[in-house]
Amino acid sequence: MAQENYVEGCSMQRPPLLELNSLDLETKLMKETPYELLKDNQKKKLGKNNEAKMTLYNALPCKEYERVFMCKTAKEVWHTLVITHQGNSQVKNCKIDILTQEYEKF
Numbered sequence: 001m002a003q004e005n006y007v008e009g010c011s012m013q014r015p016p017l018l019e020l021n022s023l024d025l026e027t028k029l030m031k032e033t034p035y036e037l038l039k040d041n042q043k044k045k046l047g048k049n050n051e052a053k054m055t056l057y058n059a060l061p062c063k064e065y066e067r068v069f070m071c072k073t074a075k076e077v078w079h080t081l082v083i084t085h086q087g088n089s090q091v092k093n094c095k096i097d098i099l100t101q102e103y104e105k106f
Contacts, residue, residue: 056074
């Protein structure tokens with residue numbers, strides 16, 4: 001089979017593509033509204049958010065899961081993981097400064 005026939009996420013080597021851009025504050029507001037009062041498109045977005053969260057949760061070890069299980073949206077989970085492992089811009093700048101100082105000492 002040709003490689004170009006595979007769609008995103010249908011390959012054995014690639015995980016599914018998660019579109020977290022559309023899962024934002026609107027999803028938080030939908031979670032506070034009773035499910036019966038939601039419109040069809042809102043129900044679909046809520047379902048996609050839940051699917052994305054479950055995909056992230058299943059990929060995490062227990063220690064990481066404990067950090068993010070209280071997040072309401074998949075975007076929050078992703079943001080928390082990014083900050084935890086990469087740090088914000090201030091942390092990155094500090095790391096660069098420390099590495100530069102160590103290099104100069106060497």
